[in-house]
Amino acid sequence: MTDMLWEFFLITLKIGALAFGGGYAMITPLHYDLVTHYGWLTETEFSSAVAVGQITPGPLMIMVAFMGYKVAGLPGATLGTIGLFLPSALIVLAIAGSYLRFKDAPIVQGAMRGVSLAVIGLLAAVVIELGRGALSTPLDVLIGIAAFVAAGPLKRDPIAVLLGAGLIGLVHYLIVGG
Amino acid sequence: MVSLIQLALTFLKIGALGFGGPFSLLAIMQKEVVERRKWLTTEDFTQSIGIGTMTPGPIFFAAAIFVGYRLRGIPGAVICGLGTLLPSFILAVLIAALYVEVESSLLVMGTVHGIAAGVVGLFLSVVLKTGRATAKDVRSTAWIVIAFIALAILKVDPLLLIVIAGIAGAWLLRPMPKIQAAEK
Numbered sequence: 001m002t003d004m005l006w007e008f009f010l011i012t013l014k015i016g017a018l019a020f021g022g023g024y025a026m027i028t029p030l031h032y033d034l035v036t037h038y039g040w041l042t043e044t045e046f047s048s049a050v051a052v053g054q055i056t057p058g059p060l061m062i063m064v065a066f067m068g069y070k071v072a073g074l075p076g077a078t079l080g081t082i083g084l085f086l087p088s089a090l091i092v093l094a095i096a097g098s099y100l101r102f103k104d105a106p107i108v109q110g111a112m113r114g115v116s117l118a119v120i121g122l123l124a125a126v127v128i129e130l131g132r133g134a135l136s137t138p139l140d141v142l143i144g145i146a147a148f149v150a151a152g153p154l155k156r157d158p159i160a161v162l163l164g165a166g167l168i169g170l171v172h173y174l175i176v177g178g
Numbered sequence: 179m180v181s182l183i184q185l186a187l188t189f190l191k192i193g194a195l196g197f198g199g200p201f202s203l204l205a206i207m208q209k210e211v212v213e214r215r216k217w218l219t220t221e222d223f224t225q226s227i228g229i230g231t232m233t234p235g236p237i238f239f240a241a242a243i244f245v246g247y248r249l250r251g252i253p254g255a256v257i258c259g260l261g262t263l264l265p266s267f268i269l270a271v272l273i274a275a276l277y278v279e280v281e282s283s284l285l286v287m288g289t290v291h292g293i294a295a296g297v298v299g300l301f302l303s304v305v306l307k308t309g310r311a312t313a314k315d316v317r318s319t320a321w322i323v324i325a326f327i328a329l330a331i332l333k334v335d336p337l338l339l340i341v342i343a344g345i346a347g348a349w350l351l352r353p354m355p356k357i358q359a360a361e362k
Contacts, residue, residue, distance in 0.1 A: 016235055018234055020234050020337050021336070026235075051286075052273050054199070054290055055197075055286055057265060058203070059200070059238055059239050059263065060199055061235075061236045062266040062269075063270065065266075065267050065271055065274070066271070069275065077271050077274070081267055085236070085259065085263065088233055088240050091233045091234065091240075092233050092247070092255075093247060093255055095229055095232075096243075096244050096247040096248065106352040106354070110352030111344040111352075112221075112228075112347070113318075113351040114321070114343040114344050114346055115225060115347060116221050116224040116228060117322050117343065117351075118339055118342075119227045120224060120308055120322045120325070121321075121323065121326035121327075121328070122326075123301070123308070124309070125325075127301055127302045130294075130298045130301060131298045133294070135295060135298060140291075140294075147298070147300045148298075148303050152302075152303035158205045162198050162297070163195075164296070165295060165297075165300075169290070169293065171288075173284055173285060
């Protein structure tokens, strides 16, 4: 393993273990290490990586596979992905393991009930945040309402709802040209 | 018991078709795992998001690992994690290897823009559904409202909020076995 590949792996491992706050919290530290500090990626490559994360399905942070490929080919993509996702998986397994062992204890039941309820408040706040970012034109609002009606009252499959929303956005850009 | 193959197929589907970021992935997981296949309850689903918020790294990935572990132990966790990552990993490597220009394409931008707007409505429906299934009395509704106000208006850190909710819940929401026994 080359020094660069090893160092890249350690950086992704560090960010994977320390970046709290979801995938978005990882973008700034990745940019600092890979662009500013080591100079392994150009600004353009970094923003391409973010765009790749946005257009591919699945987690946004798969952008690290694109970055890893630019840094060190397929081994870079593989190790970078492992480094970024492995700490999260191990920490979740540690929590899940002890949760399942103690889940019948009243204190644990109360704690998980408290977390579950708070999560719903959290997700409601997320909807407002998402809306503030994504609903900038009247068409966006219409797409949002249509998606709500389709997924809620009409019980349509969420994948179909998302693809429909994407298609409307695509057609609109084709007609108006952005 | 859920078979590992069923689990792999479900999470590969989410990984391959889940466009639009963590909240559309969670919405799809809710549909597939809770509503359609009934492998987990709504409360299990919100717990997985709670775990995802408390741990470092992508929220959906952590939730998928938790769900996989709940259903089939370590092999289940590995399969859910890999299934979530594999389709987009292959795509991202292909795009990097073939030097496809991504960010400049107007078509891609239009699609991403439309999906982002759709996620708002889609996710709102998921929040209402989970809220309705979870808020069964005044106390739990109040709990949700307080959490919402803390985040949306007071801008409390979500991680801190989840930790406080856990500690407060351990104290205030724990079942009281002794009192129930006395009533019987």
